[in-house]
Amino acid sequence: MPFRRRPARRRTDGLRRPLAVMASAALAMAAAIVPLATSAAADAAATGDTTVTVNANAGLGTVTSTALGANTAVWDAYMNDPGVAPLYRAAGIGALRYPGGSYSDLYHWVDNTAPGGYVAPGTDFDSFMGTAKASGAQPILIANYGSGTAQEAADWVRYANITKGYGARYWEIGNELYGNGVYGSGWENDTHADKTPDQYAREVKSYAAAMKAVDPTVKIGAVLTMPGNWPDGSVATGDTGDWNHTVLAAVAHDIDFVSVHWYPNTSDGDQSLAAVRQLPGELHEVRDLVDRYAGADSAHIGIAMTEVNSNSGGGAFTSRPNGLFTAEAMMTALENGVFTVDWWDTHNSAGTISTVGGETDYGDMGMLSNGSCSGGVCEPAVNTPFAPYYGIKTLGALSDPGDSMVASGTSGSEVSAHAVLRSDGDLGVLLLNKSSGTEHTVDLRYLGFTAASGTPEVQRWAPGDDGPVDATGTATADSVTLAPYSITVLTLHPKSGTGSAAATVGAPGTPRTTAVGADTVGLSWPAATGTVDRYEVYEQLGTNIQLLGSSTGTSATLSNLPAGSRHTVEVLARDQAGHLSRPSAPLTFTTSTPDDSTCTVSYQVTSGWGNGFVSNVVVSNVGPADIDGWTLTFDWPSAGQAVSSSWNANVTGDGRHVHVTNTDSNAELAPNGGNSVTFGFVGANDGANPSPTSFTLNGTVCRTIS
Structure with a gap:
């Protein structure tokens, strides 16, 4: 028989212990990565060859009606x-x-x-x-x-x-x-x-x-x-x-x-x-x-x-x-x-x-x-x-329109995972086995979600199936075996009194930047529905989230951020009983570079052809001291970027890290912008080719000029 999802239902009983967080609207970077209500499955002994982790508190946006x-x-x-x-x-x-x-x-x-x-x-x-x-x-x-x-x-x-x-x-x-x-x-x-x-x-x-x-x-x-x-x-x-x-x-x-x-x-x-x-x-x-x-x-x-x-x-x-x-x-x-x-x-x-x-x-x-x-x-x-x-x-x-996509990760290259937190509090997990000939057994781990007892609903599309079929009974909340070249969808119900379904507040609106500096970023977001005790701002780190702080209002300032660094953040609301809402849609931003730096760098892609490009870089010393011999370093934003050949500088790469040194003819950078050094290179890209965001000259982070 075809798979049918159970009717939506809402659970409102039960409490969760609130996190210990700052109560200030000025948010400083925190050191701890916060798991947020790890499921009992996380403590189970691993039996499979692949581990999939789902974090129901790490939001990736809402499924639209046109998705x-x-x-x-x-x-x-x-x-x-x-x-x-x-x-x-x-x-x-x-x-x-x-x-x-x-x-x-x-x-x-x-x-x-x-x-x-x-x-x-x-x-x-x-x-x-x-x-x-x-x-x-x-x-x-x-x-x-x-x-x-x-x-x-x-x-x-x-x-x-x-x-x-x-x-x-x-x-x-x-x-x-x-x-x-x-x-x-x-x-x-x-x-x-x-x-x-x-x-x-x-x-x-x-x-x-x-x-x-x-x-x-x-x-x-x-x-x-x-x-x-x-x-x-x-x-x-x-x-x-x-x-x-x-x-x-x-x-x-x-x-x-x-x-x-x-x-x-x-x-x-x-x-x-x-x-x-x-x-x-x-x-x-x-x-x-x-x-x-x-x-x-x-x-x-x-x-x-x-x-x-x-x-x-x-x-x-x-x-x-x-x-x-x-x-x-x-x-x-x-x-x-x-x-x-x-x-x-x-x-x-x-x-x-x-x-x-x-x-x-x-x-x-x-x-x-x-x-x-x-x-x-x-x-x-x-x-x-x-x-x-x-x-x-x-x-x-x-998923259905209105469900929240949440972060998931896998330990094996042949298995991929995607997940949604549904409006009724259920968790949907899609597992895809990309191997044509190897079966994989997956251990399931959850953050921010505790599964109810009993077996999950299962829909499977595997070789021999005439389209997706109901395969309930072939998986538990902790483990599932994936046939080669198959897709499996699990529907897990939350333990009573846990998860976002217990919250009396809705998800906050999508955060936006109000100001972006070299080490601080201002945020604001539309208020959540219901009576909110406080809002909590997290940075997403794969399937983990890092608490940055909390605010009683709908705005905040993130401080002590590295110059030219990229961050993805989200906002969740806590109600007065301590229950945590569904996450907001994420916001990704990149901090600027220091306006008062003693050096500047201009990076321009002058031509490209899909999987390759030519870049031109101009380096200037705008500080008061002469520079005789320089080293410029930067990191590629994408793993598929690399340097193929260069001129007017010695350019080498080690993974995403690029190291540039002067030649004999352009070692000197005069103070106060007295001269500039220009060099270039041919690069290769497998996928996106974003420009680097931060350059360091002899240990100093430069101001990047677009």
Whole structure:
């Protein structure tokens, strides 16, 4: 029988001993890492080969109603089949993107045409909205930038939201416009004579103004390249910057979200699974870019990953590895600040036929069959789910909108974990075994959560299962055995009187910085519901959290922070009985560098090509004393960054640490900025390529100049 989650219920009895914390609004860094109510399972003897730790007090944000999404396309004759909407609903899909990738820059909504392309019958906007409504999904609509106008887009908003009352909230301006040929490769239709990012930015401002004049509530999205993926960092002839910096510098105060796509450049399913490790760094860099250009408005700008698939050159599109990739990639994106992840796509067509793990892979990037054939091999009946659909369905079983994603970690590279603290106090844990041939037994450990006695509910999707099946009775709260290439979802109920369900206060709102200095940061946050005794601010350190202090109000100052250091913090509320609320969404910030330093460093990436880059560094001595012989050190923010070759300095690397010394010709740095030393290097990046935040010259932390 299919897995069904028990009805929500709330527990309010029981007490928890409060932590001993400071009662001041000025918060100093604390030394202790606070476990917060370790489960009895943590004391159990280890019997498995892998340990998974879940911290229910380390929040990663709230699951949105649009979290799980899928792309639709006007060339798909089965887009609006009656059987499609129930499949969307059963998987928990809450967003549908239309009219379909690059076709969006051909498509004219008013007459359902795409000159130069094929439009299937019955795929017009109203028909699509019928499916969206039947699915309970929010539409994500792509306004035609390539051959359209701002007026055409505004007319679409008027028809959708004024005439028809569809309440279409999210509107992207075009699809992958960086693929219009400006960087040498062109697949996106763009009829503008000027194809630069500057022109795209100008048009985004025009589209946004026209569309919001019709309906001020619509959310406008601009297209960015994914950091660490081509053409990120590329600068076209005559341009002053790359796509992302140019676009955001112009439109950061006119948009409501940014849209990125992610297709890892891999050759098989296992490589695609491994590539998911790149996502957190790449998405953090997107957020850093938005923060840099939007300033205070950044808090209101979301990140949407509106296309994702494995893009595996070795097949593995409809078979099990891509189903595992689907769950891993989509959940990882959501945990790192994305409000919607939209699978590419619902129906596609058969491609290269292969055998993966003993099953036929049809080379089809869709999650449902369209019944097409390739090389004499035909897909199963139309709308038969492929593995990616089942991957999404496991995520739908893991969480509902409004649940809090929480931190989890694993001791083994072949097992990954994701977790949510549900609104009723239950804990959902998803365990993914990425090994094709090795079974793993997992010991489960919890922080901030105490499981009730009895066995958890279990949903499993393993080889031999016809989709996710109810496997309750195959796991305990302390241990579960994972079949190869499987996904297991556990639902654990809290012991009565424990956990956030016992609290009489809600989660605080997302904290924001009010001031950022070299060693202090001011924070504020929206108040929690209920009568709050105090708020507690924690720093996240993997699956642990470190108490920074407490405040009776909704603001605080963090002190004694290292210059140029990155921190992720959250706020929890305690009620008057000592119960701790669910965590707020996290906030990540980087402290500045000292304004009064005796040295300055300018670090600029002058060109890039996705997996490599060229950087230029300028070092100045602005202090009163002469420097004869210098050493500059810094650390890479991302593990995938490295130096390949250099000039005008001796540059060496040891892991993330970079060590630079002068040459014979540039050892002297005159005082008071009398001269500067410039050196450069070619670097490599596997994933994100964020700039270093702190540089030390002969032991002194310099002021970093952007």
